[in-house]
Amino acid sequence: MEHSILLVEDDELLAENIQTYLERKDFEVTVCHSAEEALEQLGTFAPDVVLTDNSLPGMSGHDLIQKLRVSAPDLKVIMMTGYGNVEDAVVAMKEGAFHYVTKPVALPELKLLLDKALATDRMERTLSFYQEREAQKSGVQALIGESAPMHYLKNTIAQLLDAERRMANTDLPPVLVEGETGTGKELVARALHFDGPRSKGPFIEFNCASIPSNLVESELFGHEKGAFTDAKDRRVGLVEAADGGTLFLDEVGEMDLLLQAKLLKLLEDRTIRRVGSVKERKVDLRVISATNCNLEQMVQQGKFRRDLFFRLRIISIKVPRLYARGEDILLLARHFLATHGKRYGKPNLHFSDQAEQLLLSYSWPGNVRELRNMLEQTVLLAQSDTIAAHQLNVCLSLVDDPIVLQEPQHHEPRPMYSANESMNLPEVERDMVRKMLDKTDWNVTKSARLLGLSRDMLRYRIEKLGLARPDKRQW
Numbered sequence: 001m002e003h004s005i006l007l008v009e010d011d012e013l014l015a016e017n018i019q020t021y022l023e024r025k026d027f028e029v030t031v032c033h034s035a036e037e038a039l040e041q042l043g044t045f046a047p048d049v050v051l052t053d054n055s056l057p058g059m060s061g062h063d064l065i066q067k068l069r070v071s072a073p074d075l076k077v078i079m080m081t082g083y084g085n086v087e088d089a090v091v092a093m094k095e096g097a098f099h100y101v102t103k104p105v106a107l108p109e110l111k112l113l114l115d116k117a118l119a120t121d122r123m124e125r126t127l128s129f130y131q132e133r134e135a136q137k138s139g140v141q142a143l144i145g146e147s148a149p150m151h152y153l154k155n156t157i158a159q160l161l162d163a164e165r166r167m168a169n170t171d172l173p174p175v176l177v178e179g180e181t182g183t184g185k186e187l188v189a190r191a192l193h194f195d196g197p198r199s200k201g202p203f204i205e206f207n208c209a210s211i212p213s214n215l216v217e218s219e220l221f222g223h224e225k226g227a228f229t230d231a232k233d234r235r236v237g238l239v240e241a242a243d244g245g246t247l248f249l250d251e252v253g254e255m256d257l258l259l260q261a262k263l264l265k266l267l268e269d270r271t272i273r274r275v276g277s278v279k280e281r282k283v284d285l286r287v288i289s290a291t292n293c294n295l296e297q298m299v300q301q302g303k304f305r306r307d308l309f310f311r312l313r314i315i316s317i318k319v320p321r322l323y324a325r326g327e328d329i330l331l332l333a334r335h336f337l338a339t340h341g342k343r344y345g346k347p348n349l350h351f352s353d354q355a356e357q358l359l360l361s362y363s364w365p366g367n368v369r370e371l372r373n374m375l376e377q378t379v380l381l382a383q384s385d386t387i388a389a390h391q392l393n394v395c396l397s398l399v400d401d402p403i404v405l406q407e408p409q410h411h412e413p414r415p416m417y418s419a420n421e422s423m424n425l426p427e428v429e430r431d432m433v434r435k436m437l438d439k440t441d442w443n444v445t446k447s448a449r450l451l452g453l454s455r456d457m458l459r460y461r462i463e464k465l466g467l468a469r470p471d472k473r474q475w
Contacts, residue, residue: 003118004028006045008038008052008064009080014105018051021107027114035059039067049098049117050077051110054088062092069096076117080105140191143184144335145328149320156317157188161196172198174267176252176312177290179319182369185290186250188319193246198286201245204238209254216259218275227276239272242285252312253293253304264308287312322367326360329371333359336372337387340379349382354389362396397429430465433458442469 005022009015010033019029030045032038035056050068054061065077079100081089089100098117101110140157143150164172175192177185186205193203211219218227222237239247249255255263266272267287271280289312298304322329333351341349351359364370377395378387433451440446448458 003049003114004030004045004047005114006038006041006047006050007031008033008035008050008056008061010034010053010056018105018107018110022111022114025111033057035061035064038064042068042072048076048121049114050075051114052077052079054079054081054092062088065092065095065097074121076121078113078117139195142187143191144332145325146331147320147325147328149325150328153188153317153319157191157195160192160315160317164196167197171284172196172286173314174287174289174312175315175317176295177288177317177319178295179290179292180321180367181292182367183319183321184368185292185319186248188317189246189248189288189290192288193248193286198245201285202242203246203248204242205248205250206238207250209251213256213259216255217262220259221262221272221274223275224277227274231276234274237272237274239266239283239285240281243283244285246286246288249287249289251291251293252289253291253295253298257303257305260305260308264305264311267308267311322364322371323362329359329364330356332368332371333375336375337379340376344379346379346382346385348385349379349387350385351387352389355387355392358389358392393429397432429461430467433461433465434467437462437467437469 003026005027007015007018007022007029009018009031012033015031015033019031022029030041030047032041035052036058038050038052050064052061052064056064061079061081065079068075068077073096076098077092077096079089079092079097080103081100082103089097089102093100098120099113101113140154143154143157160175175189177188179185189205190203193199206220208216218231218235218237220237220239222235222240223231225231225234249263262272266283270284271282273280295304295309295313299306299309322332333356337349337351338347341347359371366373374392374395378391381395382391433447436447436451437444440450444458444462445455448455451458
């Protein structure tokens, strides 16, 4: 693929030599002899790189770079300068030039510099593509729902974003997102970032419960080489990676007290210190945290710092549980059914009326995540385009638990019960479990094996459904 270069050089002999060399290297070169002429060319011509001399008749190369920073901020510019004027080139780089080369120009060196500029441009375009794609999936529009609780949530986010856009700087206050597991707290955090004033910066997510507590400090704040046994190289932490953007701390209630103190210092001073370093570094980031814990109760129990709690929840947003969102359940279910159907080559799936009634009557203890995962399994197992209530019931009975593989049976299994479309899910599940327990004389181990569950899973369901052996004996 040919790359186009706009060469701005008033020395005609030098311009001809550079053009000839680069064209032999498969570049397309357009030559201008002044900055004014180059600006006219840029009205109809979009080069990949601009290569300009600094000393030009009329407008200087330095002035050209300043104008390009406004009209084409992503365009890579390389300045050519005399050996004694390197300081001018350094100033130009600080104002946006990609690099500089000194005269007399070493043409192989110039070729390497152009290749580096083009590679950097490709990388930046790739990163920009992925960031834009992530932003398209992550704004307020990603929060599906038209119920009253969701309207309140969206209005709260919109009011906060409006207030932040009016701020004179981007030193945004911390936000604490609260809600049960699986309600979509991460989507709220992403909406605040990608629809907010820091949307062009990175969005760095860290789950405080995802790694052992002794590794969290290094993961967040980085470390110096030799700071501990396995620290063979210097490492930048996630806090520094989030500089200029947002750091999202999920499950912040799982952070131990020592790290809570360091997080408080970060919020108050905007400084960090890598593990094993004596130097503090300034960072510019916005912190959004999320929890499914009752942090106020944890404060009273001495498990969470009071000062950090109040610092994190300068703004608090509560995400409603799925069951409280009414008809949103069907909106989300149809959305996930279409998404999974497209993924697995089943684009025409739809729910029966009884299936939709079942979706509305279930309590959804796992919230949106449970709904999404259950429907993915439903789509995988679907034999026809219509999803019936009994299909949902089978998947709901297994979605919260890992699948337990059983040895193949050599006899024809008898159906334990016949699904009744008019029954709601808790009734069907209770009936299924009770009948199996009665069949095995309440032998939990045997019943669990026949149901394809572990013993602990079945004990959990017995307690959840409020079942008891008729003679009240302990099982």
